[in-house]
Amino acid sequence: MKNKWTRRDAIKSLGLTLGAFAIPNSTFSFDENKNPILLPNKNLDLKNPITAITCGAGNRGNVYGGYALAFPEQLDIIGVAEPIQVRNERYATKHNIINENRFDTWEDVFKRPKFADAIIITTPDNLHYGPCMKALEMGYDVLLEKPISPSEKECRDILKLAKSTGRIVAVCHVLRYAPYFVKLREIIQSGVLGEVVSIQHLEPIEHIHMSHSYVRGNWHNSKETTPIILAKSCHDLDILRWMINKPCEKIQAFGSLSWFTNKNAPEGSTNRCTDGCTVEANCPYSALEIYYRKRQRNYVFDLPEDESEQAAYVLEQLKTTDYGRCVYKMDNDQPDHYTSNILFEGGITAAFSMEAFTSYDGRRTRIMGSLGDVAGDMSSFVMTDFLTGIKTEWKQESDSHGGGDWRLVTDWIHAVSENNPNLLTSTIDASIESHVMGFMAEKSRETNQVMEVKV
Template sequence: MRQLTAIIVGAGARGRFVYGSYAKKYPEQFKIVAVAEPNEERRSLAATEHGLSNDRLFSSWEEVLSNHRIADIAVISTQDRMHYEPTLKALALGYDVLLEKPMSPFPEEVIAMARASQTYNRLLTVSHVLRYTPFWSKIKETIASGEIGRIVSIQLSENVGYYHMAHSFVRGNWNKAEETSPMILQKSCHDMDILSWLIDRRCLNVNSYGSLLHFRPENAPSGSTYRCTDGCAVERECPYSARRIYEEDSSHEWSRFITNELTPAGIEQALLEGPFGRCVYRCDNNVVDHQVVNMEFEGGTTASFTMSGFTHDISRTVQIMGTLGEIRGYMEKNEIKLYPFGKEVVEVPLAVEEGGHGGGDEGLVREFLKEVRRENSGGGQGLTSAEASVQSHLMAFAAERSRLEGGHSVSITSINDQSICSVGS
């Protein structure tokens, strides 16, 4: 197995904790040879963790992609609105690219990136990690076996989790649609992708409703303050308390995303000075905290999707109804049950993998590396190629337009005059 080299463009949470961690865990497969990151502290951490010299540390994507190719792979894990230009440049230089989702908040950029991958004959894989999990792979396999017949309808729920909602979409980096992406695209393009993959037909029409219902100034409890650290009278009772989520988080599951100084003093300083100490009712957020989407696919198959920030856990549940049977699944419990009509229920055996997104994070990188090796020998485009991702992005764009227009039905082809069918033409 030839070790592949990579540059990381954006060394934040995903760049460091997913791709950087994979390189440290499997050095025989994957080596990071350069990092582009504007934050000096993150660059320093990358240098230490991957043994990089100063001439392999860059403060911008323009610098690391300025001249010739210096690695096999470019991992683009910048913020949503900073994907387009470095991706096109990396493809033009001859890199195979692993791109964080969503591809872009703009339909024309999504399609242009997919076309560039074809033009330069390079891999452009999007991090739709759910396809790489044992859970969703087994569901896809069960559907393909014909045991439930033809899919009639799917119900999919994404339970964001109240603490994840508060961290990422109220206080955090993805709280304003105009700076990143709408919630349905940023968070739930995974789910649009899964529905597209399972049904395996073109989505035709979408309608959607949703709003920012709760995390608003008028809902702030009496006695609350601008920061949870400002002597808030209700902080101890508030489920969204920053002290509860970060200071009392002994595992550092969430505090590691707000500071690199994982000590009581370091976390306290982050809450006193940074955005994550703010009251959830006094932030500058505007993305929705709940949304529903209904979809019609070719052949009459329908799907409904619910995203909610008001759940006790972070989980996904699915119900797939076919002409001969039904599948019900609970991803976080690794539980899949098959109900063939007129027969006994079957517990579908499922391998369990460790790691983020139910093993999908490692699965994504592992399969991408395999594709790069195959591609260099004339292989295919991979499970989550840009071409495959275009439809799910267009579904999310249609859902957001429908939501903003009061739930009116929006056709996929109206989002852009070049639909998924024309991407490969």
């Protein structure tokens, strides 16, 4: 790779210094569950805010919708479709949505003539296709939660319709907007590492998150929702493709469900943690411990406003919903470990692992180049120069998605206001290839073949 700059000049141009450098902490906002959200790094000067209708008022709908509460001069949520009435009511109250703009289902939204600039689609994975296609047909721009769809054909249908209508579809690959990955991509593309030869990337799901989302939770059954490589890790396939900036040629994957099965159920366990399980007190996946005693991840229960009623409400939920079931006796089928080997154009290789059994979360990245390497953990990284041995450090406080959520929304609003998809890095065009990588990885895992990736 030939560079016009010296490597010292390139390092300086990247906002790094020889030795150590720390980026100052950014200001944070907080979502409805009091989790921090990194604020955008740019200001938009709009004549009028973009108006939007949210289809799906769950966790992600509230994260993106929360942007409108912080920046009402940029985004105005004027409608909501949500079948769970308590969520519908709370979302409507939060955004001052009038009754005629509240709908039970996404289909109801499109029975009316177009009445907003855009649609935010945060419905369950298998309900992305319908509202996205209808929104494009009616002339709406779209913010679409990942994955685009559990079906490769549906992904390609959305791409085709977006191109033919000229509407903007921003896929919520929020890691592309996370400062950590933005800086890693700049480093790779600058040439300061020489020729990038290989990347190792790990997504540690964290064992409780795995049990919550992919054993007990909404994504526990891949056939009814989405294979975990897409549901959880299309982010990671996408970020590898984006950082390397070369087409993926082949992919091979291995993985299985090894632990969360009936054969591993301890003697004395019951179908529910609330049924008098004799080993509950010593189980790291005890629903009573996670949801009731420690009150973790309670947002899934849509808790009553009165705090004095919440404990009894949670206990009742554990007796009646999947969140109270034994993790060894669920009807889950998602792999709890998944490894893929990826070949990119030019012989660049990447090894990606998604692992359930970790005590920590936050991606880990190792980039190996001919002149230097980088090792990072999503909030910081160290770049080492092979010639001088000098280490350069970058670090920044961040949130659970690396700071990309609201930075994505900012760029989407900018793109919609200017009718210019080039202001985004996660358009439908750019996101299709990483989805195809995921579909091919799953086919490889199921058939024990090396799959070609053709977009």
